[in-house]
Amino acid sequence: MPLLLDAFQALFTGxxxxxxxxxxxxxxxxxxxxxLLTLARSPKLVQRIEQRQLVVNNQGKxxxxxxxxxxxxxxVLVPGAAPEVCPPYTTSRGPLAQxxxxxxxxxxxxxxxxxxxxxxxxxxxxxxxxxxxxxxxxRLAIVGVNHAPExxxxxxxxxFIAKSAPAQEAADILRRIDxxxxxxxxxxxxxxxxxxxxxxxxxxxxNPTHTLxxxxxxxxxxxxxxxxxx
Numbered sequence: 457m458p459l460l461l462d463a464f465q466a467l468f469t470g471x472x473x474x475x476x477x478x479x480x481x482x483x484x485x486x487x488x489x490x491x492l493l494t495l496a497r498s499p500k501l502v503q504r505i506e507q508r509q510l511v512v513n514n515q516g517k518x519x520x521x522x523x524x525x526x527x528x529x530x531x532v533l534v535p536g537a538a539p540e541v542c543p544p545y546t547t548s549r550g551p552l553a554q555x556x557x558x559x560x561x562x563x564x565x566x567x568x569x570x571x572x573x574x575x576x577x578x579x580x581x582x583x584x585x586x587x588x589x590x591x592x593x594x595r596l597a598i599v600g601v602n603h604a605p606e607x608x609x610x611x612x613x614x615x616f617i618a619k620s621a622p623a624q625e626a627a628d629i630l631r632r633i634d635x636x637x638x639x640x641x642x643x644x645x646x647x648x649x650x651x652x653x654x655x656x657x658x659x660x661x662x663n664p665t666h667t668l669x670x671x672x673x674x675x676x677x678x679x680x681x682x683x684x685x686x
Contacts, residue, residue, distance in 0.1 A: 458494075458671060459487040461647075464600060468651040468659040473565060474610055481561035484598065485528025486512055488559055489547040495672075497679035500686060508539040511550040518552045518589055528559030528596070555593050556686055557678070558586035563600040565653065566607045566618045568625045575599075576636050583640040592685050594678055597637055600647040601629050603662050608653045623650075642681065643674045 463484055467473055489505070489512055496502050504510040513529045530547075532554040533539055539548035560582040562575050579597055586595050602622035609616050630646065638644045648662035661667050 457668070458491045458675075460484060460491055460598075461667065461671060463487050464647055464649075465659050465661075467563070468649070468653070468657060470657050472610060472657065473651065473653050475565065476611070480563060481527035482514060484561045484563075485559040486514075486545050486547075488528055488596070488598075489530055489557075490545055491671075491675055492679055492682075493546060495675045495679060497676055498683040501679060501682050505547055508548045508550075509533055510556070511539050511548045511552065512545070513552045514542075514549055518555045527561045528557070529555060530558070531556040531590075531593075555586065555589045557594045557596065557682070558582070558589070559596040559598060561598045561600075564629060565600075565602045565651070566609045566622060567620075568602065568622060568629050569620070572629055572632055576632060579637050580640060594681055594685065595641040595643075596674075596678065597641045597644045598647065599633055599637070599644065600649060601626055601633075602651060603648055604650045604652045606652050606654075610653070643678060645671055645674055 467480060467484075492498070492501060493505050501510065509532065510530065511533045518529065518531065519534060529552060531552045534551040534553045537551050539550035542549045560579055562579065564571060564575065579599075583595050583597075586593050603626045604622045607618040607622050609618060626648070630648075633644065633646060647667060649659065650662060651657070651659045
């Protein structure tokens with residue numbers, strides 16, 4: 457299983473999933489570049505990552521390009537800067553002089569219909585921000601959509617049982633992603649999953665084979681696009 461899909465599943469499996477933790481998106485997006493490296497489809501990308509010319513910036517910053525920060529900010533290391541290896545990732549971390557791939561992660565688990573306008577608005581703003589930083593940059597959106605028949609949410613120490621099951625809302629969320637988000641990004645990875653957020657905290661993919669094939673296809677296309685653009 458690719459690292460990104462494993463990392464997404466690990467957010468829910470065997471543990472309570474807590475909403476509104478900003479590092480979730482950074483953690484998931486970071487594995488995308490390691491999966492690109494493993495696929496080894498783009499010789500340019502592989503060579504530059506291995507030579508530590510291309511890095512991820514965990515703060516989402518590009519020097520001289522102030523903008524909204526995406527979860528996965530990847531590009532050219534500032535000349536003279538020292539990249540760092542930060543396990544469990546293989547791709548180095550460091551300051552960026554140029555953005556080449558920008559990823560934005562949204563995980564929708566409960567109250568999805570109530571949140572969808574905000575989520576889509578955030579994705580729209582992030583797509584514009586990536587393009588503003590570099591018109592040639594590859595834009596990737598990753599959106600998890602829950603399909604569970606029931607769900608328990610947590611905010612701090614307070615829990616609540618979802619009045620509307622995620623499974624009842626999923627179809628509408630998927631439709632809006634297709635119509636409103638896909639036109640804004642080069643690639644959109646939708647991750648349909650099922651997690652109730654209740655002990656023993658099981659997680660399942662709605663269609664694991666389809667999800668794996670879709671993700672691997674995106675890895676291939678982004679690799680080819682990188683080879684052509686950069």
